[in-house]
Amino acid sequence: MSLNKKLSMEISGNLFDYKLFDTLKAIDKTKSQRKAAKELCISHPVLNRRILKAEELLSEKLVIVSSTGTNLTEYALNILEEYETYENRLSDSTDSITVAGGPISCEFIRQLAQAYQMDNLKIIETDKQTAFDLANKGLIDILGFDDPVQAYIYDIEPTPLGRDNLVLLSHDEVELNSISDLNGLKFVEVEGSAQRLAWTTLANYDLDFDIVYVVNSYHEAIRLVEQNENLYTFINNSMAYTSQHTSNIISKETRHIISALNVKNNSFIESFLNIASHRAQKVTVNYGFEHL
Missing domain, CATH: 3.40.190.290 (D-Maltodextrin-Binding Protein; domain 2)
Known part of the structure; x- marks a missing residue:
């Protein structure tokens, strides 16, 4: 399973990653498909295929080509505006750390954050599928696993935090x-x-x-x-x-491992998880967990 580092968005039952929206932004800025392709460091045929494929899936036109250049349709402008709203929401939350996962991994991280006086933590305690969906959309920083088999199934290698039984x-x-x-x-x-x-x-x-x-x-x-x-x-x-x-x-x-994944490969998150799996083991034993 691949966890995207940028936001994806579902439209009419189809999931589009950031590449489509970066393409729409570039076209809206340059008013030219060729200039947009150059700005994105891709070929013009690649950009054109990206647009045509999206139009086919959505059954909607995204660009209008005329003698004055290439412009986005009203439909394309609307979905781009919605995408940028989500992007801005993500940007606004960069000062906080958002965790999603089951009750055990979330409680582990919550207690550890309190011990280290981290007051910028947001916890989303939810089911496995919802947590994975949030991770895939880049909406969280840490994905918690209550059961190691959940990571194994998707060939993910999270950071082990502690043992439980x-x-x-x-x-x-x-x-x-x-x-x-x-x-x-x-x-x-x-x-x-x-x-x-x-x-x-x-x-x-x-x-x-x-x-x-x-x-x-x-x-x-x-x-x-x-x-x-x-x-x-x-x-x-x-x-x-x-x-x-x-x-x-x-x-x-x-006995089983409680673990967590650094979704966005953030260096601060990596440092925090490393503390959890090493120096903080004495702390987490007090919460009922075992040493790794």
Whole structure:
């Protein structure tokens, strides 16, 4: 997966990267396709094909060629104006750091930023797909991964921040002597979370278990378990301080890496993530994470 460093924009169901909008800007400035191509350091045929392809996808004319030169159509001017609005919004936020990801990686970065007195952090705690979409559009600086498989699937190499593991959450205190004691239990699953490690572990031990609810957040899973004595779920050890009845019965089997990607290759972000993965390990242990 390739993460764009510049803004892309979807129009009528088609995603266009910055090259089209840079082309429209150059044409609007020079009033000439040849001069625009020269300014963009591309050939005139390449620029022409770029325009024609976009016009075909949009079923709209983007340029008008006349004896006085080349001008953008009203439609092209409108989409360029919208694009520049988003660009300016990005430019206005360069003094802040925007993070998007799951609840665990976002909390890791939030706590670390507080420890280092970074007050310019914006957190977007969201689902995996939304976080990836924001990264692809260049709207965030850091992309957090609660589960290493999310990065592996897309062949991304994020910076490891710390280790975490899963603990069993129950309505009441239960005595568990071995993983086999989990046989026959009913569970709440948090979609897209590291709980996949728990289900794999139970399956490897050939246990019978039922996933009776699938929810979008840990908060919803915790609420369901707290309201029903027959339900169980797994939560990250780093968030276990919020719950009373937990067990580390499968902690060793569910250890995994929390990581983050420097989306825009920003040198300050790179420095911050390096601190997180090295010097700050003693700090993050206090939040329930393990050393790398």
